[in-house]
Amino acid sequence: xxxxxxxxxxxxxxxxxxxxxxxxxxxxxxxxxxxxxxxxxxxxxxxxxxxxxxxxxxxxxxxxxxxxxxxxxxxxxxxxxxxxxxxxxxx
Numbered sequence: 001x002x003x004x005x006x007x008x009x010x011x012x013x014x015x016x017x018x019x020x021x022x023x024x025x026x027x028x029x030x031x032x033x034x035x036x037x038x039x040x041x042x043x044x045x046x047x048x049x050x051x052x053x054x055x056x057x058x059x060x061x062x063x064x065x066x067x068x069x070x071x072x073x074x075x076x077x078x079x080x081x082x083x084x085x086x087x088x089x090x091x
Contacts, residue, residue: 025091031081032088044081051078 035044051074061067 025087028084028087029091031084035081035085047078047081051075 034040051071055071055075057064057068057071
């Protein structure tokens with residue numbers, strides 16, 4: 001292997017990055033379309049209520065660290081969904 005083998009083809013890299021951004025944009029638009037319907041709004045409101053607003057860890061939990069991490073994961077999924085919707089609205 002030589003140093004020339006390690007050279008980056010910037011044109012190729014830019015095309016690959018562009019393709020990735022395009023796929024991400026299409027996915028964000030799909031999230032937006034999914035949750036833009038009346039049913040989608042209802043589902044999103046319910047998910048937000050369950051996993052963002054009322055997602056507390058009980059202080060009486062047997063393993064409070066585990067439960068807190070579990071609820072944090074649920075919240076992370078909701079944040080991802082909301083982020084995707086917001087991204088699509090900006091495009």
